[in-house]
Amino acid sequence: MDVAPGRTLRVERQRETLRVVIDRPDRNNSINDTLMRDLHAALDEAEGDPTTRLVVIEGSGPVFCSGMDFGDAADSNRADDGLAARGGQVFYGLLKRLASLPRVVVSVVDGRVTGGGVGIAAASDFVYASARSSFALPEALWGLLPCCVLPFLIRRTGFQPAYAMTLSTLPVTAEHAARIHLVDEVMDDARPALRRLASRLTKIDTSVVADGKRYFEQLRQPAERHEQVAVTEFARLMSSPVVRGRIAGFAQNQLMPWENR
Template sequence: MAAERALLTITLNRPAERNSITADLLAELGAALDLAEHSPQCRMVVLRAEGDTFCSGMDLAGVAAADGTPAEQAERGGAEYFALLRRLTTIGRIVVSEVDGEVVGGGVGLVAASDLVHATARSRFSLPEALWGLLPCSVLPFLIRRVGFQQAYAMALSTLPVDAERAERCRLVDELADDPGPARRRLLFRASKLDPATVADLKSYLRRLWILDEGTERSAVDEFVRLMGSDQVRRRIAGFAAGQGLTGPRP
């Protein structure tokens, strides 16, 4: 995490684990957003990653080995993850995801909940959850808000990756460039002139124009808990974790 006056940069830095989502990561991201909110000078938060994978989503190995009942794990993890995505859409700072590489599962949620997304041409986005009997329960409300129903549905149903050019066409990506620096500097210049309260007000107003409320959150978490309660789903997750991800033809 690095702060430069009006800009706070958060770097996902577990490339060996493909920057997967763990309870520790969610807590660290929350602490970073606290820092941004408590800094009067901060106007923009950039989320980036080290390695070839921006974020691989849920830590499958951790889920397969975790203590506690499946329902307890799913309730806690699902609620914490959804709360983070919701916070990205409410915080009074501009949140930008700078993507360079693979974005999988819950990583797509981080991107979709960001205010703006800048990506390189080698970036790819996919929702593979259906392959092990799950659904991207918490991702879909934010993804539908960003790209529309059919595109989000197609990604979840097909599980096929979407390349950077297509992601830009469907507005999952706002700007495509090999170097995100110029776009970041242009945006930061404008962001530095905005009052954080104005940013928060805009986000709050737009949330009222879109169906994304406590009922949506409860529905997402409940469905995740139901699916994670299946022994078959957990066996398939353990199998994917042991195999270290997906294999298959690249489109």
């Protein structure tokens, strides 16, 4: 049954699983303010239903999620430091909620993942990806950095893989993503794995999931400043006229950054 909280998602309940499909294929499933609000609404539903044990995030079409909606960003006055900081804070807050949600979150990837989409995957508890999937952080091409993504990516992969993806901007295959622990399993059909996981989770109290996430967070190195550093740097970069020009060139004329100099 479709219980979508907004126009950017399709949300379906399948027994103990809430399936959330990012449904903006015409915009490569990119992230805007509406999508973030709708995702929060879907997570509210999952958290408010004690029978929900598993949240599965997918993308419609050949792209799981392409990160920031450049058209939306170009139309808004993101050059304002305050607006840019608030945008970064909202996205960081979404990733933080995915990582701490007292339900198990699985990203099922079948296709391309870029920018903030990598953040959604990295903030998930499990990532299942088809062999044709790829993951990339192209932000540096626009003079940006994946500021809000990196704390969650580093938590999964360690420092060097996240550093290499950021500076090279090159996509990595699903197999490579599995080697660096961004992907948990490479499979073309995730349904059997999801059924096994959901069956096991029905035997675990949701409070244990919440306790486990909280305890593992305490075992990490102190990360109190990650959010402040990420949001501040994102705001600074988004306020750059050069970055603004590159984003506008892509949004309006499909010009890549190196074609817009």
